[in-house]
Amino acid sequence: MQAAEEKPDPSIRLGARGVTRRFGPVLANDAIDFRARRGTVHAIVGGNGAGKSTLMRILQGVDRPDSGVILLDGAPASFAGPAEAFARGVGMVHQEFMLAPGLTLIENLILASEPADGFGRIDRAAALAKARELEALAGVSLDWDTPVEDAPVHVRQIVEILRLLYRGADVLILDEPTAVLAPAQVRELIALLRKLRDEGRTILFISHKLDEVLAVADEITVIRNGRVVDSLPRSSASREGLAEMMIGEVLARPEPRAATAGTPVLEVAGLSARDLRGHAALSGFDLTVRAGEIVGIAGVAGNGQDEIAASVTGLCRIDAGTIRLAGADIAGQTLAQRRSAGLAYLSPDRAAEGLCLAAPIAENAIAGHHRRPDLCSRGVLRRKAIARHVGDLLDRYSVKRASDRQPAGSLSGGNQQRVVVARELDGDPKLLVACQPTRGVDIRGIDFIHRCLLEYRDKGGAVLLVSEELEELVALSDRIVVVYGGRITGEVMRGSAGLEEIGRLMLGGRQG
Template identity: 45%
Template sequence: MNTSAEPEPGGPPAVELTGITKTFPGVVANSDVNLTVRAGEVHALCGENGAGKSTLMKILYGMQAPDSGTVRVRGEEVAFRTPAEAIAAGIGMVHQHFMLADNLTVLENIVLGAESSHGIGARARRRVLELAERAGFDVRLDVLVERLGVADRQRVEILKVLYRGARIIILDEPTAVLVPQEVEELFTTLRTMREQGFTFLFISHKLDEVRSIADTVTVLRRGTTVGTVAASEVTSRELAEMMVGTALPVPETGPSAVTDRVVLSVTELSAVEAGRPVLEDVDLSVRSGEVVGIAGVEGNGQTELVEAVMGMRPIASGRIALGERDITALGTFARREAGIGYVPEDRHRQGLLLDESLWQNRILGHQTRRPVARGRWLDRQGAKDDTRRIVEQFDVRTPGIDVDAAALSGGNQQKLIVGRELAGDPQLLIAAHPTRGVDVGAQVGIWEHLRSARAEGLAVLLISADLDELIGLSDTIRVMFRGRLVATADPRTVTPEQLGAAMTGTQEAV
């Protein structure tokens, strides 16, 4: 099979899936799904979390075998048993949750497993730099991946599939970690590569972005194909109705619930990593009933700020207080015990034990408190009962609380985490990208729970790359640039364009 030739006009589809059915215990993931992707197009795949998108793409990528149905690549029927076979056929996949080795450099991650292509020395380095230039990426090949932000990790994953010769590329929620300027840069890259004959399968919940970049859109609902439409001939509202049967949700803060009581106070906070400052003289406060949003291009200090407040990162100077209590010297566990809830930016690496049950994940970080503990002992029944409550209250779609967290879709995993953290009745909730990679239905549910908790006096520090979410949910927005808080914005009057300008350092005040 030729994996490098340009698509021929009128040739066979790049990908054709027919009658795909896949079931798991208690769950029908795909039911008679049909999908046809033309060569040289960007084809978007939309649907709620749990609609079957990821399972379908895992079947195409050789990670899972269908129970029935056929897969054709460039007109030839295939039955991939492993991702290696899919890669050999010119298919690459960039997963939403990256598969990188933190203790290896960028170059080592890209070359790992493909050493036979260009070796591991100068020739491999030249090839990676050529691909980076072609894709418009600025990469530091000798930096350890553990030091990269989420956006840079995504670029490494894209370079990995290009390095292996992929011409058909599956992108799973590729813009979930990006701010608008980065999204447009990615789209410019995709359009350029599309002109060169690359084919993209683009999984996303951001319907305006789908309509901007895709040629064609296929919508799945509850495991089956709802329809395929030209992106230029459908509105975001129509796509949302195809996905969930409702109009697009809009984040709204509602009436002000802000009080005078300061819950979080950060004063002159600075932190250093590898000899360079990552936080500089950060002053920040969050009051009871207030949502303070942090806007910033990935890698400008938002992650470091969260880690410093959570006690996960040492600081060089400054003070952190929760209410009237100085918590600067406390460890992470003690800070959580003092009343901080935490929704991490990467639910797989930091929020869940994927191979453990839902009720066991309910215990994480709350193992000393009711209802999951009695004194020094865990209360198994209490944990199970409260997990059932969270499943019902937060609409976590699952066959039961004994299934592993890995069995849930991303949106349902996220709802479980949000429910767990709010169940601890925190004074302060740090929510890092709380709706990243979730569908519009799950998104509106999480927004509603955050609004309700805010109305009851919860203080929320919200970090998000979704500017509409920041503007819609926040009472105040602070802008981070190069480790500093450089601007304050009123969400009632600021525009996404103004925020974007401040985030890139081209506008100091909004």
């Protein structure tokens, strides 16, 4: 009997059989098979370009396979679009939250599915009753009148999940759901997912954080180069084994040596600044970063760490305070002047700020350095010198490309980030402000970037590291400054505190 004629297994709530999808010459999904059983958490892991995103689009009805089928309740199915997928119980919480600003939590919960009274008006009492019912189901308690922009990030994520439940979804696809959460909030989310699982929901957990995958998943599917490497129960999985399957080889974690901190490179004193909405984000903030050290900034999203980086780089105006780079006050200088003074910057958004995706790789690799005497003479770019320099630079940082003239947007996310890191570290700047340096980068790329930062530090460079990845901060930082509500709640030296203590400080606790 052919595989297509096999008897449906109703215990399979969602899955794929032989799903293949090409984009021109690129084979994004190659005969992918997986089965997520009803009432389980099924993790899907893989590096950049592994095919996870394409598979998720197909499962949502955003895209269709060239061959193969989706399995719904064990039987072949197809979705005309996301609305039909949702009508059949499949919903997704995206990494970038989809809540509407300017509305309260309750308004976001019921948006586009508002209960109405006999006069066609929104029945707020019915909406609140349903919200309380969902609260009880999830084991949480929320202030539903809170404007969404004032809600903590973990509360917004809970509302995203409850919104799917409100609309009847019983399959929840979660894309990197712990990316911006403190450890205590991660535990709360995992507890919520387990509760939903135990009540019969099916959860697809998409993540590169293998420790969290191992903590929550019942089954794990590993994808590499568009193919399923293995699907295995949690009991048979290990962090090292999953990492090896994801990249095809064993990676040894870099072991940073103790820092030898030198003279102050960055000195921030009495800094006050506002966020994009004009609200006070920093108040009387002091910070020093010395040559030969990495200082990490830890905090739950929205507590001032973005404004610290923006103030230092000149991307936002400050209300008060001084910012000194190698002894010179740069608070009133432009970004270009700060770069000339020795500042380098890894933007958290490489697509919008770090690169011009439509421009050639070579132009991106020298942007900001193009007036250097060895690359420019009397205002005219020295094309041959640039070609030699860019070729050597990108080879040194192992950027995989067909040509230095191809658009930067044609590179994978990991290779795009290598271009940015190569450019910013070129010329040995005095200070590197690194914001989310491994966002959207797979395990191999993370390892490479970590080694680059440590090598730069060991040569005497100063690094201000802002990251949502607490494990990354702990692995790289010589000191971690923890912020909450725009103020420092504590400072932790390497090896002196664990994730739990740092997480407590991130939620407003004070050092004893």
